[in-house]
Amino acid sequence: MFKFDEFWFGTNRRLSTVHCNARRTDECSLLRQYIEQSWSLINNHEIHSHQVLPFHSYCxxxxxxxxxxxxxxxxxxxxxxxxxxxxxxxxxxxxxxxxxxxxxxxxxxxxxxxxxxxxxxxxxxxxxxxxxxxxxxxxxxxxxxxxxxxxxxxxxxxxxxxxxxxxxxxxxxxxxxxxxxxxxxxxxxxxxxxxxxxxxxxxxxxxxxxxxxxxxxxxxxxxxxxxxxxxxxxxxxxxxxxxxxxxxxxxxxxxxxxxxxxxxxxxxxxxxxxxxxxxxxxxxxxxxxxxxHVNNKIHSLQLFHFPKKANITQFNVDSNTSNQLVDHYSYKKSSSSILAYRCNRGLGIFSSNNSIICFCPPQYYGTYCQYHSDRLLVLFHLDLSQSIYSVQIHPEILLKVLLLFFFENQVLMTNEFQFQPALEMNKINKKTFHFVYSRSSKFREERMKRFFNRSSVLHSHPYSIRIEIYENHRDKQVSLIAVWKYPVEFDYLPVFRLAEVLRLTKPNPCLTNSCHQNEQCQPLSNDNSKYICLCKNNFTGPNCSIEDSRCKTGFCATQALCKPDYQSLLRGNHAPYCICPFNRYGDRCDIEHDLCQSHSCFNGGTCLPGSTLDQLVCLCQDDFYGSHCQYKKATIRLFLYDHPVTYSALVLQYFVIDYRLLRLILAHQQANIMVPSLIKYGHEGTIVPELVLAKLYSSYQQIPSNFYLLSFHINVTSIEGTTMMTQQNRCPSISQLSV
Incomplete structure (x- = not known):
């Protein structure tokens, strides 16, 4: 049994705990969405214990x-x-x-x-x-x-x-x-x-x-x-x-x-x-x-169409336009093989005196990036399935995730990225970051002492990772919504890997608020019994008692947060760290950068900033798709009638045919508690899915379900017609077929 059959997207929350029953229905929309995506999740993550051969691979x-x-x-x-x-x-x-x-x-x-x-x-x-x-x-x-x-x-x-x-x-x-x-x-x-x-x-x-x-x-x-x-x-x-x-x-x-x-x-x-x-x-x-040739052969199928009286638009190969974007940039290959190999895993650049300067990735250092850095690898996944956000979250809410690498109370390194809940609510995206330990003599001596001091290794953990998430709205001030803190327990090792799942649970008030006036109490999301006192905007020092003069006089742009001691020790910590608001970038958030002003989304699409500076996201109208909503979907419109069968739930499944392996691939599925009178689906492709099935459950305990063929058309760009669910188009179980 796959882990997705019992647990929400493979996490540790059981599907049986989702609130969708006679007493509570507030999470039924989540469960319905999960069912619609479950087949594709299993197909992408399952590991077969035995080899499965396509039918045409025999003989x-x-x-x-x-x-x-x-x-x-x-x-x-x-x-x-x-x-x-x-x-x-x-x-x-x-x-x-x-x-x-x-x-x-x-x-x-x-x-x-x-x-x-x-x-x-x-x-x-x-x-x-x-x-x-x-x-x-x-x-x-x-x-x-x-x-x-x-x-x-x-x-x-x-x-x-x-x-x-x-x-x-x-x-x-x-x-x-x-x-x-x-x-x-x-x-x-x-x-x-x-x-x-x-x-x-x-x-x-x-x-x-x-x-x-x-x-x-x-x-x-x-x-x-x-x-x-x-x-x-x-x-x-x-x-x-x-x-x-x-x-x-x-x-x-x-x-x-x-x-x-x-x-x-x-x-x-x-x-x-x-x-x-x-x-x-x-x-x-x-x-x-x-x-x-055999493995890549495209098989042609001459099969019936159903329903026969549907209005269909046949696909014309000559009218097909490529969806590939043209690359207008050309890159010159370096004529020197020396440059490619001199810098190990780094990037080599010729200087004005024709010498090679190496820019090293975080894992390496040295003149030619020849040494491994002692480093901390942070791998995490932000899970919003049980969070303070719902499926209907406003699309312009942007989360800024800030990662801080501490030695005691000093910030050694910082890193950040953006996250858009409306688009990534149910995606399993893992993020990886590298933090390197300081190679200064002070820090090297400190780690060497800990390496030979067992008591210090067991009871003292000066290095830690803190993760802070800030909520970002257009035309509003940035606000802190969650904090996680993890000690680095094996800092004496050359490489340590920290892997965590971050969950944005509904916030609880600080049980014992002993924070000072200029501090903000924030419960630790990875341990709700504890809280942390963080300095409010502009403040630093013992008990956050000092208001930084640069922050006070507008070092960071309007609506940004100014953190005097977040800049990190490895970068000198000479200036405050600015957490930028919506569409603001740069060290002081003084650069306004909105790709949506220079790039538009076609066909009524809504433009939103992406998770990186050079990325935008278009939320398309139902009938369009593409990076800029430039393509029209292949559409299916089927009016459903004559379904006297009793049922408790219905799942509509849309399959495309792999003409090379001759197998069905699930393109989409919809969960319904009632049989709809109109079945409408827009497919992101040139032709519609060839096969549409209705998976009908007469009771919650029924396994297997009943299948009905609603549509079967090959090489068609649109379908509009009437279909039904009767014994004539019911697909019998293999166990019911006579040998």
Whole structure:
């Protein structure tokens, strides 16, 4: 069972505690929203304990599982049906028509090369009229007949040197030919899990040798009697022993004649055990291009439409406009490879004297960023699912999150980012920040002392992380709404990772308010039994008794908060720290920056500032989407009638078809307590979801639910019509189908 089945978005709050029942209904909207998103959440986070194969991956001539169960020949032969544009092997496997007679086995039994085998027999019979064809065995190599068309060297040389096999003997998991060439597509390679393919398998041991190199010095079976029947002619000739030379069974030397697609020897043995790949001297995966083609093939489906009388707009490929934005900027690649590697993980810049200056990321320092910094990694997720904010929060509320790294009461480093509750209420976004310890001699000596003082390590924690969240409204002063404080318990380690989930719970008053006049009491959100006294705006010093003159005289812009001692020790702490209001930026919040003034949202969209300085967010009208609401959604409008069935809940599901893997992907779902008379959905894409299902529950305890097909249309940009829920369009459970 997935954790999302019991807990809110995988957190520690049980869904059973959500207030949506006969006594309380204040969180029903949250639960309904959760249901609508639950399927996609599970699809994105689940981990399968076993491999799941697409339906069309079975009997496609490729091994898609280690067990090879997808290419079970008996099952393929008995029940598999190929598509109209495919060719069916004697084994029941399905391959592309273009793969026939291409000198490469695609079927397990090589039946796709059947015509070439027949042509070879005919050619050899005409070339050697005095030799009649045989069925089972002969004393010479080469000529077989159409009932047993495959000629090979016999595995059991004591009885017959050569054999002719029919197609039932090829790919049957039984080795009949020397080197197992008759089982090249059914046996595993000696050293890995792929097919044996173009390799000679030594009978006495698990050694595989490529056809191209076999019989050359150093490329023989350890027990040379295993391949003596095939290699003895080559080893007996000193003038015909290069890679592509071939010695026929009658002793004739064919220079550059091995596997050249010409039958030079009397019985064609020079074209035996050949690897005809275009670059056989390099290592190319067996049938690689064909497997890539199969895995990326877009399948066409010719299916019915439902409801038949719906008004639809067919998608026109020629009228499709690309949604890709054009990049008008070009970047020049540095001609110097020295610059790319000189600064390790940093960024190298050429100075005016042609020397390299390295700008290091927080984790590194040194002239060339060659040293690791002792650092603190802070990873957290802001969870608003149970917070003071509701789903209907005003879109212009912006949260500014401030992170402070303390040594005792000194701020060492600060970091901040913005968060928009209206857009990110139900998103699981994790934020990561790096804080580095000071490398000054004072702080290094302090940490060294703690490293050797067990009592200090256990009972004293001078380093801490404090997280403050401020609420930001347009044209209003910034206000503090929540504080978290975490001690750094392992500060003596070179790297420490702090991971927390921050929850904005409804605020409680400070139980014992002993804060001074210029201090603000704030409960700790990670421990509601404790509170912290923070200096009010402009104040600092012991008990916040000193009003900073710079803050008092307007160091920060209007409606900003001025914090005299937040600037951080590592930056000198020479000036106050300003927490900026809405659309204000800069060290003193004196830069007014509103992207919405220079960039507009189309089609009636509402422009809002994003979480970073260069980002804006457009809240689009229902019928439009895109970064600037520039695209019109593909729409479905279905009037629902004739639903006499009883129910307790209804979930509408919209599926798109993956034409490559032939699977359904849930695009959207809506939870309803009543069956709507009008089903309306706008899809962010060129065409509407092909399949619309109604998932109906007759009672809260009913599992499984009843499914009804409401719409099925392929390659359509809009649908408007009437549908229903009756026995005629009900989808029966698999358990109800007769075998």
């Amino acid at each position: 496609d001539s490729f091994w898609n599982s280690d067990s090879r169960r997808d290419e079970n020949i008996s099952q393929c032969r008995q029940s598999w049906v190929c598509a109209s544009d495919q060719w069916k092997c004697r084994t029941g496997q399905c391959i592309e028509q273009s793969w026939l007679s291409d000198l490469e086995w695609d079927c397990a039994d090589g039946s796709d090369e059947e015509e070439l085998l027949y042509e070879k027999i005919k050619y050899l019979e005409e070339r050697n009229p005095s030799f009649g064809s045989i069925v089972e065995s002969q004393s010479r190599f080469g000529i077989c007949n159409k009932t047993h068309p495959f000629a090979c060297l016999s595995l059991r040389t004591s009885s017959n040197h050569y054999k002719c096999l029919d197609f039932t003997q090829l790919g049957d998991d039984r080795i009949d030919c020397l080197g197992a060439i008759d089982e090249r597509n059914t046996l595993k390679h000696c050293n890995h899990t792929s097919m044996l393919e173009y390799n000679f398998k030594c009978p006495s041991n698990n050694i595989c040798i490529r056809y191209l190199w076999h019989c050359l010095p150093g490329y023989r079976c350890p027990n040379q009697t295993d391949d003596e029947q095939w290699c003895f002619h080559r080893s007996s000739s000193s003038s015909c022993n290069t890679l592509l030379d071939f010695v026929c069974f009658d002793g004739k030397c064919i220079k550059w004649g091995k596997c050249n697609r010409k039958l030079d020897c009397s019985f064609g043995e020079d074209e035996y055990m050949c690897d005809y790949r275009s670059s056989s001297t390099s290592i190319i995966a067996y049938r690689q291009d064909k497997e890539i």
